[in-house]
Amino acid sequence: MNTLRASLRVPVARAALAVLALVLLLALLGGRIAPADPLAQDTAHILGGPSADHLLGTDYLGRDVLSRLLAGTGLSVLAAVEAVAVAALLGVVPGLLSVRFGPAGSWLALRAVDSLMTLPFTLFAIAAVGLLGNGLHQAMLALGVLLAPLFFRVTRAAALGLDRAQYVEAAELMGASRSWILRVHIWRKVLPTVAVTTAHALATGLLTVSSLTFLGIGVQPPAPTWGGMLASDLGFLAQQPWAPIPPAVLIMLTVGALNLLADVLADSDRTGAAPATARARRVAGRRAASGGPSVQGGPSGQSGPSVRGVPSVQGVPSVQGVPSAPGADSTGPAPSVPDRKEHDHVPHPA
Amino acid sequence: MTSSSSDRPLLGRRSLLGLGLGLGASFALAACGDPGQAGTGGSTAGGTLKWGWALPTSWDPVFSSAGWDVHSLSLVYAGLTKLDEQGTAVPALASAWKFSADGTSVTFTLRPGLTFSDGTPLDASAVKKSLDRGRTEAKSLVAPQLTSIREVSAPDAQTVLLELSRPDYQIPNLLAGKTGMVVNPKAFESDAAGLATRPAGAGPFTLTSYTQNAKAVLRRNPAYWDATAIKLENFELYPLPDAATVVAGLQSGQFDVAQIPGSQVAAAKAAGLEVQVIPSLVVAVLDVNIEKTPFDNPKVVEALKFAIDREALLKTQLFGYGEVNHQPFPKGYVGYDPASADLYRYDPAKARALLTEAGHPDGVDLTLTTTAAQGLPEQLQAQLKEVGIRATIDVVPAAQATQIVYIQHAKALFTDQFAGRDSAAQAFQVLFGEQGLMNPGRRTPPELAAAVEQVSRTPLDSPEYPKALRAATALAVRTMPNTFLYSVPRLLARRKSVSPIPAFTAVQRFEGVTAS
Numbered sequence: 001m002n003t004l005r006a007s008l009r010v011p012v013a014r015a016a017l018a019v020l021a022l023v024l025l026l027a028l029l030g031g032r033i034a035p036a037d038p039l040a041q042d043t044a045h046i047l048g049g050p051s052a053d054h055l056l057g058t059d060y061l062g063r064d065v066l067s068r069l070l071a072g073t074g075l076s077v078l079a080a081v082e083a084v085a086v087a088a089l090l091g092v093v094p095g096l097l098s099v100r101f102g103p104a105g106s107w108l109a110l111r112a113v114d115s116l117m118t119l120p121f122t123l124f125a126i127a128a129v130g131l132l133g134n135g136l137h138q139a140m141l142a143l144g145v146l147l148a149p150l151f152f153r154v155t156r157a158a159a160l161g162l163d164r165a166q167y168v169e170a171a172e173l174m175g176a177s178r179s180w181i182l183r184v185h186i187w188r189k190v191l192p193t194v195a196v197t198t199a200h201a202l203a204t205g206l207l208t209v210s211s212l213t214f215l216g217i218g219v220q221p222p223a224p225t226w227g228g229m230l231a232s233d234l235g236f237l238a239q240q241p242w243a244p245i246p247p248a249v250l251i252m253l254t255v256g257a258l259n260l261l262a263d264v265l266a267d268s269d270r271t272g273a274a275p276a277t278a279r280a281r282r283v284a285g286r287r288a289a290s291g292g293p294s295v296q297g298g299p300s301g302q303s304g305p306s307v308r309g310v311p312s313v314q315g316v317p318s319v320q321g322v323p324s325a326p327g328a329d330s331t332g333p334a335p336s337v338p339d340r341k342e343h344d345h346v347p348h349p350a
Numbered sequence: 351m352t353s354s355s356s357d358r359p360l361l362g363r364r365s366l367l368g369l370g371l372g373l374g375a376s377f378a379l380a381a382c383g384d385p386g387q388a389g390t391g392g393s394t395a396g397g398t399l400k401w402g403w404a405l406p407t408s409w410d411p412v413f414s415s416a417g418w419d420v421h422s423l424s425l426v427y428a429g430l431t432k433l434d435e436q437g438t439a440v441p442a443l444a445s446a447w448k449f450s451a452d453g454t455s456v457t458f459t460l461r462p463g464l465t466f467s468d469g470t471p472l473d474a475s476a477v478k479k480s481l482d483r484g485r486t487e488a489k490s491l492v493a494p495q496l497t498s499i500r501e502v503s504a505p506d507a508q509t510v511l512l513e514l515s516r517p518d519y520q521i522p523n524l525l526a527g528k529t530g531m532v533v534n535p536k537a538f539e540s541d542a543a544g545l546a547t548r549p550a551g552a553g554p555f556t557l558t559s560y561t562q563n564a565k566a567v568l569r570r571n572p573a574y575w576d577a578t579a580i581k582l583e584n585f586e587l588y589p590l591p592d593a594a595t596v597v598a599g600l601q602s603g604q605f606d607v608a609q610i611p612g613s614q615v616a617a618a619k620a621a622g623l624e625v626q627v628i629p630s631l632v633v634a635v636l637d638v639n640i641e642k643t644p645f646d647n648p649k650v651v652e653a654l655k656f657a658i659d660r661e662a663l664l665k666t667q668l669f670g671y672g673e674v675n676h677q678p679f680p681k682g683y684v685g686y687d688p689a690s691a692d693l694y695r696y697d698p699a700k701a702r703a704l705l706t707e708a709g710h711p712d713g714v715d716l717t718l719t720t721t722a723a724q725g726l727p728e729q730l731q732a733q734l735k736e737v738g739i740r741a742t743i744d745v746v747p748a749a750q751a752t753q754i755v756y757i758q759h760a761k762a763l764f765t766d767q768f769a770g771r772d773s774a775a776q777a778f779q780v781l782f783g784e785q786g787l788m789n790p791g792r793r794t795p796p797e798l799a800a801a802v803e804q805v806s807r808t809p810l811d812s813p814e815y816p817k818a819l820r821a822a823t824a825l826a827v828r829t830m831p832n833t834f835l836y837s838v839p840r841l842l843a844r845r846k847s848v849s850p851i852p853a854f855t856a857v858q859r860f861e862g863v864t865a866s
Contacts, residue, residue: 043662060666060725061725061728061729220743220745231724232724235594235611236613238613239613
């Protein structure tokens with residue numbers, strides 16, 4: 001994709017990707033590269049400080065903190081990925097299809113999505129766990145359902161503009177099938193927007209997973225998770241005041257990298273997908289850097305600008321000029337919602 | 351006229367309320383601002399004590415559903431008897447009592463001139479009504495402990511006569527706890543449900559305001575029979591503070607006294623707080639259901655008892671405060687059986703051998719139920735794994751644990767704590783009785799039932815009593831599946847402005863405590 005390739009040229013994106021690649025590596029191999037068994041207790045040496053044997057010290061049951069941190073990465077990341085995968089599946093597909101729903105169907109779908117968006121993540125996940133049993137998959141399913149409206153709205157907004165684009169109508173007149181149009185003309189233009197949303201949702205998901213495990217929901221000890229380690233460390237601050245730092249730093253780094261990546265993706269989606277010459281991209285980049293209107297739109301998940309940007313590449317009139325389906329569903333609220341929710345759901349160690 | 355007069359009292363009440371709040375605040379400020387004043391008068395009461403402990407499930411002793419509530423309820427209620435620091439029943443509302451020669455009736459003589467905190471006279475008929483309510487109220491949670499009482503009568507205003515269905519010398523101890531708290535009949539005859547939030551007793555304090563899950567504010571009750579021993583004018587009760595913030599809460603004056611976990615003792619001392627380790631009747635225990643696999647095989651139960659390294663548990667869970675225990679009573683208590691002191695000393699080889707004998711040479715799977723997986727359950731899981739018991743941790747919400755474990759008996763193994771009881775026989779009933787909360791298997795060997803019966807039949811001052819009680823303890827720990835782990839002391843940290851807290855084994859009391 002142009003957008004993705006363009007993003008890679010931005011140093012911040014490369015740094016973010018490097019961090020994410022490292023986290024992914026830890027997630028896949030964490031348990032295997034851990035220096036000790038993350039569950040092995042040594043009650044003769046509890047709450048030990050960093051030493052040659054235990055680089056990050058030992059916890060309240062004498063377990064190696066570094067090993068637990070490494071082994072805990074998998075569960076924490078996997079959970080966030082699971083939630084986002086559920087959300088993407090539940091959001092993107094109906095989002096694309098909704099373009100053809102008709103006014104009544106659209107109205108119903110949008111109101112349903114609106115009502116889901118009013119629910120707070122953590123409380124909903126706790127309720128779901130109460131109903132379905134205390135497990136990570138139940139909690140992540142609940143989280144996925146709540147994240148889905150974001151994907152739905154963003155996908156629908158992106159696809160709505162394209163649906164009436166002249167080249168799509170031209171393709172239809174030429175007898176192209178619905179699915180061919182979806183795959184060739186629509187999906188590739190929607191994908192960058194979805195990528196931005198995914199990065200953003202992953203960050204939200206990871207924070208929520210950490211909050212839930214902090215509260216003892218989803219994953220139960222002795223299985224290590226970042227949030228769970230943070231929670232147990234708080235009980236022993238008198239012995240190890242520094243103990244919450246390693247898991248907190250890991251959470252911050254990962255979430256920060258995801259958010260930065262989302263920002264860069266959003267920026268290059270707006271600017272980098274412009275005529276595919278390096279020069280044009282540079283110009284666009286400068287314009288963005290100098291505080292052009294596209295940047296002021298705010299970070300991440302800006303479905304609006306991306307929709308406007310894409311068709312103009314193809315030399316068709318801006319989407320803004322195209323009469324879109326009724327309803328205030330194309331831009332606005334979608335990107336702002338995750339931000340608001342994040343503020344409601346900062347993890348609790350405050 | 352009528353309409354305006356109906357408005358006015360409303361305004362009046364509001365401004366009165368505002369005035370009251372203002373006055374309250376100024377009193378509080380005065381209390382904070384002039385600490386010296388309260389301490390000067392030896393006998394006059396003063397000062398405020400803020401206790402970070404726990405709020406009761408209900409302020410009505412008949413419906414309170416947690417054993418732990420006895421501590422907070424004792425602030426507002428008094429009984430015919432109370433327990434002294436060693437756990438012996440001593441006079442309270444009753445100045446004396448006398449058993450009949452065969453032990454089938456006991457006569458309590460009330461102190462003269464007793465009143466409830468609202469001024470209603472507390473006479474024998476009030477005691478009778480209160481005890482009868484505990485015995486007969488449809489959903490009474492103290493009724494099972496009062497089964498040996500056949501009839502309560504009040505021959506005169508100062509005398510309460512309890513006729514028993516069998517000799518039961520445990521009655522004075524029993525009545526010192528929640529079971530015997532005397533509730534004002536005026537309150538439960540008019541609004542029984544209201545007692546849950548508005549206690550009506552004759553205790554050392556009266557409740558003046560109560561916010562559920564947040565705070566209870568109490569004021570000294572000048573009509574309390576032992577009011578001269580109560581030096582605190584105001585008392586505030588708070589839920590158990592969080593381990594991470596309790597020391598800071600004490601330092602800042604949010605609490606004057608608080609229960610702290612073992613992990614915070616060093617921090618509390620470093621912060622200049624006084625820490626008291628008060629031996630208590632609380633013991634950590636595993637409830638074992640012998641109706642559930644694999645515990646339907648007694649060999650597996652025995653293997654479990656030998657598979658646990660109690661010293662290691664004590665070290666990590668209580669940071670070494672407390673004592674390893676293999677029986678329901680702490681060392682020093684009359685029922686403590688020295689011969690059972692090391693009964694199930696950690697012996698993984700023996701545990702493995704027992705498992706093999708039980709037909710599980712390759713180990714056995716079981717589920718360990720708990721309300722919070724962190725800590726003890728994790729450590730037990732690791733210890734059991736050493737001998738081939740593969741435990742899966744199953745977390746149930748604390749709010750549902752009573753229902754699931756005590757009432758449905760749905761779980762094979764549950765991590766629990768026994769709070770102790772005012773009477774030893776009552777403790778046996780709860781732990782081992784056929785209806786006992788902590789005996790999910792619902793079976794009691796007949797010889798144990800007979801031994802407990804013998805305890806009840808023996809007068810407490812008889813030289814035979816310790817022998818009878820120890821014999822019952824020895825029998826219980828050998829025949830019952832309950833797996834005792836360690837005695838949990840009461841760890842109290844207090845500000846230097848508070849005088850030492852008396853070391854009551856059973857129920858924490860505050861006689862003589864001063865705060866400036």
